[in-house]
Amino acid sequence: MSYNEDLYTAIDLGSATIRGMVGTKKDGKVLPIAIAEVPTSNAIRKGVVNNMEELHNKLKVLIDRLNEQLPDQHTEIKKVYVGFGGKSLMSRSYKINHKMDNPDGEEISDYHINLINERVKNYRLNAHEVLDVSDPYCLVDGRVERNIKGLLCTEFSIHFNLITTRSSNVNFIRMAIEDRLGLELEAILPSPCCEADVLLYPDAKTLGVALVNIGAGTSSVAIYKNDTLKCLRVIPFGSKNITNDLMSLHITYPEAEKIKLEEAHPFTDAYDDESITLRTADGSREREIKMRDINSLVTARMKEITANVFRVIRDFEAGARLGSGIVLAGQGALMRGFINYLQNESKFVSLAREFNDKVYKDDTPLSSDVDYAGCAGLIYRADVNCVGSIDIPQTTVSPSSKVSRPAQPAAVQADSPKEAPEETTSTAAPQEAPEQHPQQQAQTSLFDLPDIDQPHKATKREPKSAKRKKSFNWFSKIKDVLTNDDID
Known part of the structure; x- marks a missing residue:
């Protein structure tokens, strides 16, 4: 069996079981191809990383099992989406309001939208990182509006929920996936929301x-x-x-x-x-x-x-x-x-006994096992191919060994230019951050702490950190709502 579509890899970190899935999407629905699970043992406690060495061993076994089930044996997993549902994960409700200078009302222009965007980008979180933002919406004079530009009003506001967790939780997952396994961490997403996507x-x-x-x-x-x-x-x-x-x-x-x-x-x-x-x-x-x-x-x-x-x-x-x-x-x-x-x-x-209509269940390894809802939800949200071809025949080679393969330096260099266009959007904000950060800390804002979108400083312990993408460019999603981008 072969697939021409992109293949996505999902790992759901549970306190009892770590589950993994490789799947594709057909007509917008998740089509599972491979599933595997390993007992968590002492690697995860209360949903967060507890033992890094044990987590590395568990994930290595899980990735090996998934690689063995790939339809093309000349391919291997190179990227993963990870679901996180541990303690400190929570939603935070925010509202940004803007009153017009003219009490009789004004037209909402690009100027007003840019003001809101700047205020969103200046939000601070204390040692927390944003994993997702849930369905932001705009109110114009108390009414929900989809396209606010050009509307006449006396005030308008944008409402959104940020889903956050402690930065240490994100850093430990990055360390396990990127530094230990040598895979690319495409995103960390909240498991409860991913489960809701495919169960409700x-x-x-x-x-x-x-x-x-x-x-x-x-x-x-x-x-x-x-x-x-x-x-x-x-x-x-x-x-x-x-x-x-x-x-x-x-x-x-x-x-x-x-x-x-x-x-x-x-x-x-x-x-x-x-x-x-x-x-x-x-x-x-x-x-x-x-x-x-x-x-x-x-x-x-x-x-x-x-x-x-x-x-x-x-x-x-x-x-x-x-x-x-x-x-x-x-x-x-x-x-x-x-x-x-x-x-x-x-x-x-x-x-919850079965998946909703966003997941194919018949003739798949998944059947109706809703224990894999977190993985299925991750694949439903995934948009970047996670499986790539390998030049060396894969027999006993483990996924983590591809970091140090001497036969592939040219392939690694060739891949770098292809990834650059994908990172252009997500790295735009961090490029400006070093110039703005000292001034922003002196500002009075909702959170008087460093910007959550600041890139992590490179250290000897994390040599890849300079190349890492942000876990989620959350304010771009809010900007899309304000400018009505990608809305049917």
């Missing part, structure tokens, strides 16, 4: 819906209304916390995990008088554990996770306006009795 239908996003993913180390809540992301929060609790709680009964982690999935009956006292029997590893003795103790621990932790989920929804004041209710995803959502308990708290609760 447009009608649900319009009426209002909360996509709740109960993962191993974290739980995410993404709230949509009027087809726009309104709120994103990551809660630092997940199903692994339940396993750790059960270990307080003096059992091992594998035993606790098995009991959590197979024996626990939370939210009910029907089994409290029963007990389970565990044998030691050598089978020499037995011990009994009361179901009452098991169920009380599981119930308490699941109630805590649920309370935090509903607090996010209610703090947003959208609980009564979510016409499509709550959609659950993640392995933690499959815990026995969890859905029934949530249905007592909220009227409309459902489980």
Whole structure:
């Protein structure tokens, strides 16, 4: 089988499992070609990098498995899109307002639009980096308008959500992908938003819906209304916390995990008088554990996770306006009795069982495994080919070894001019940054800290940093809305 279309590579960093996918797009829909997964072990904790060496080993195995499944064995993965859903990931709502000098109103001109653009570019974030900006829109005298240039008004504003995480999280991922594996990191995108792209239908996003993913180390809540992301929060609790709680009964982690999935009956006292029997590893003795103790621990932790989920929804004041209710995803959502308990708290609760119409499911390695929703969503957003040809036959050569191949210096030099046009747009702002940065720090702005779009300074530890692209040129997306570019 061969593909003439671009191939995209996605890696979703989970606290329990790291998943990867290679796919293409046909008629705007994701067509999976290869999938693979590896257990996270200690590499990722709470969704963030915990052990760099272990993460490198896990990713190397994952990339090798994906390379083996590529339709053309003379190609290999060279770039990746990475999904991040760890703690500190969140959305921040912003509004930039401009009042006209004439109280009777003025025409919105390029001058006014450029003023807004400059204010957007001068925003600061404290040790955080922007991964995405969600559907910015313009209000002109209180009305939503698509094309604002030329309109008469007394004031207008632009509204947007920045999705951010700590800069250290981004730096660690870059280090693992670029410095350790020798691959190019094309972008880091928020996993909850990528999952929503391929799990939620447009009608649900319009009426209002909360996509709740109960993962191993974290739980995410993404709230949509009027087809726009309104709120994103990551809660630092997940199903692994339940396993750790059960270990307080003096059992091992594998035993606790098995009991959590197979024996626990939370939210009910029907089994409290029963007990389970565990044998030691050598089978020499037995011990009994009361179901009452098991169920009380599981119930308490699941109630805590649920309370935090509903607090996010209610703090947003959208609980009564979510016409499509709550959609659950993640392995933690499959815990026995969890859905029934949530249905007592909220009227409309459902489980994400399949992809929407943006993903091909038949005759693909994916089938209906929604655990790969993060990877499928990354490929849905991808727009740069991630697979390239190799000159040396690939037998036992690992992807990371291509950094030091002596036979390919000419190929590397030949590729550089081709990449330059792609980076022209994204590097325009950083070229100006060294001249503006000292003055900008002295300005009074929303965040009195260095511009988030400043390029990372080159160090001995990160020799590639001078060539790195920004993770996301977020203000260009807002500029497109102001100038009505790329809008049908």
